[in-house]
Amino acid sequence: MEKIGVGLLGLGTVGTGVYKLLGKRAEVMEHTIGAQLEIRKILVHNINKKREGVDPSLLTADWREIIEDEEIQIVVEVMGGMEPARTMILEALKAGKNVVSANKDLIAEDGRILLDTAQENGKDFLFEAAVAGGIPIIRPLKQCLAGNEISDVMGIVNGTTNYILTRMSEDGMEFEDALKKAQELGYAEADPTADVEGLDAARKVAIMASIAFHSRVVFSDVHTEGITKVTARDIAYAKEFDRVIKLLGVARNTEDGIEVGVYPMMIAKDHPLASVRDSFNAVFLHGDAVDDAMFYGRGAGEMPTASAVVGDVIDAARDIRSGCTARISCTCYRELPIKPWGEVRNKFFIRMQVVNQPGVLASIARVFGEHKVSIERVVQEHADPERAELVIVTEQVKEKYMERALGELQSISSIHEISSVIRE
Ligand code: NAP
Ligand code: HSE
Numbered sequence: 001m002e003k004i005g006v007g008l009l010g011l012g013t014v015g016t017g018v019y020k021l022l023g024k025r026a027e028v029m030e031h032t033i034g035a036q037l038e039i040r041k042i043l044v045h046n047i048n049k050k051r052e053g054v055d056p057s058l059l060t061a062d063w064r065e066i067i068e069d070e071e072i073q074i075v076v077e078v079m080g081g082m083e084p085a086r087t088m089i090l091e092a093l094k095a096g097k098n099v100v101s102a103n104k105d106l107i108a109e110d111g112r113i114l115l116d117t118a119q120e121n122g123k124d125f126l127f128e129a130a131v132a133g134g135i136p137i138i139r140p141l142k143q144c145l146a147g148n149e150i151s152d153v154m155g156i157v158n159g160t161t162n163y164i165l166t167r168m169s170e171d172g173m174e175f176e177d178a179l180k181k182a183q184e185l186g187y188a189e190a191d192p193t194a195d196v197e198g199l200d201a202a203r204k205v206a207i208m209a210s211i212a213f214h215s216r217v218v219f220s221d222v223h224t225e226g227i228t229k230v231t232a233r234d235i236a237y238a239k240e241f242d243r244v245i246k247l248l249g250v251a252r253n254t255e256d257g258i259e260v261g262v263y264p265m266m267i268a269k270d271h272p273l274a275s276v277r278d279s280f281n282a283v284f285l286h287g288d289a290v291d292d293a294m295f296y297g298r299g300a301g302e303m304p305t306a307s308a309v310v311g312d313v314i315d316a317a318r319d320i321r322s323g324c325t326a327r328i329s330c331t332c333y334r335e336l337p338i339k340p341w342g343e344v345r346n347k348f349f350i351r352m353q354v355v356n357q358p359g360v361l362a363s364i365a366r367v368f369g370e371h372k373v374s375i376e377r378v379v380q381e382h383a384d385p386e387r388a389e390l391v392i393v394t395e396q397v398k399e400k401y402m403e404r405a406l407g408e409l410q411s412i413s414s415i416h417e418i419s420s421v422i423r424e
Contacts, residue, residue: 001030003038005038006076007074008076010043010077012078013301014309015042015078017302020302022039040058041059043060045079063088067092072097073316074317075089080105081105089106094117100124101129104204108202123326124325126316133304133305134298134299135308136311138211159279160189160196162279164227165178165230165235165245168230169238173232174232175227187279198224198227199226202224205222205260209258212251213334227247227264237351245422247264248263249261249262250265261344265424272284282296282297342403345399348394348424351419351420353389354415364412368405372398378391
């Protein structure tokens, strides 16, 4: 039986899952690939750390041992971060290895150079796990949906924030309490910034948009807002309006450029993404032939992420066996512009605390009117004789006009506070 050597760069959450899954599936590889996959070396940072069920003779702290091992044909990068992962992947490809990676941070910045280097060396660079963990979305976009012109991709691609918003919505929790619960359950990291500020989702959306629209989108192209300002009160209004608040990554291919952002959004209760609860993820897209399609599942965690990584390893092994590595590489054959964020049109929900006296609403309406913001709905709730809570829902308006209007509203003395601005 032919053996295909595998080297792991990293044995943390995902690496351990990959190690377990390759072991569990070892017997069927003969039938699915026609070869055995053999883990020959594993790079770790701390070689002395005890690792349950792992043969310690496989561990190394020297990545060159993996690159220089001629029996290793597939390198799996599951260590994360920009450097040294970037150098290791490039060196592995140049040394003639096929590479599988789950590293969204790196791919969202340097996807082009990684894919080009793979192509130049005639090797596979596969990264299904980098977007939405266990949910298949990269391969569907590159292969199953290749006959479509994709116009929209939107998704819940961060489990931590979806869990927090679900607790806020279903248990009436405030953000801080829901975050604490997410940390207790191990969803949120000790430093939750990348999740709650939308950065993790932005990286995933940049990768998805690049593939969906065949044009490179990088992390810095994505307008990014997190969920730290969403309150239980906003969620209560969303319920009143038959909506739910979700942190969405949204990418659209429009006539005048790609629109791409991550932000909390009030979506209709009957939208397919509204029913995605807890730490689950989902990606919803529209193609001219397939129409609407949605992909749902676990976006993170040891075994769901390992599921995607091992799928890629099996694909690379099949390509090696058939002598067809580098069959599908970079698919960005266009150079579409990224639309400046100010030109993107959105609807807004604005909640503010105002002085409760005649003429206040008229002065707010005047500012909106002067900045081309058309109002769809106004709801006023009295808090006390001096203070009222005002909710205004606008029609679609360019982001730049809304920003200017909000700037001017800040200077009106009868407005105590603009409490929330959420897109609808
Ligand atoms: P992790 O638990 O922190 O594991 C990282 C592993 O890499 C550890 O084994 C660590 O060694 C090793 N490592 C890190 N830096 C190293 C260095 N400079 N030299 C040698 N070894 C090094 O990370 P993870 O959660 O498994 O995530 C891995 C990758 O998968 C990241 O790119 C992440 O974004 C991506 N991803 C993760 C998930 C998820 O659910 N966790 C989901 C999708 C994608 P030690 O064990 O010695 O510390
Ligand atoms: N922290 C991410 C999430 C998982 O909460 O979805 C890793 O991509």
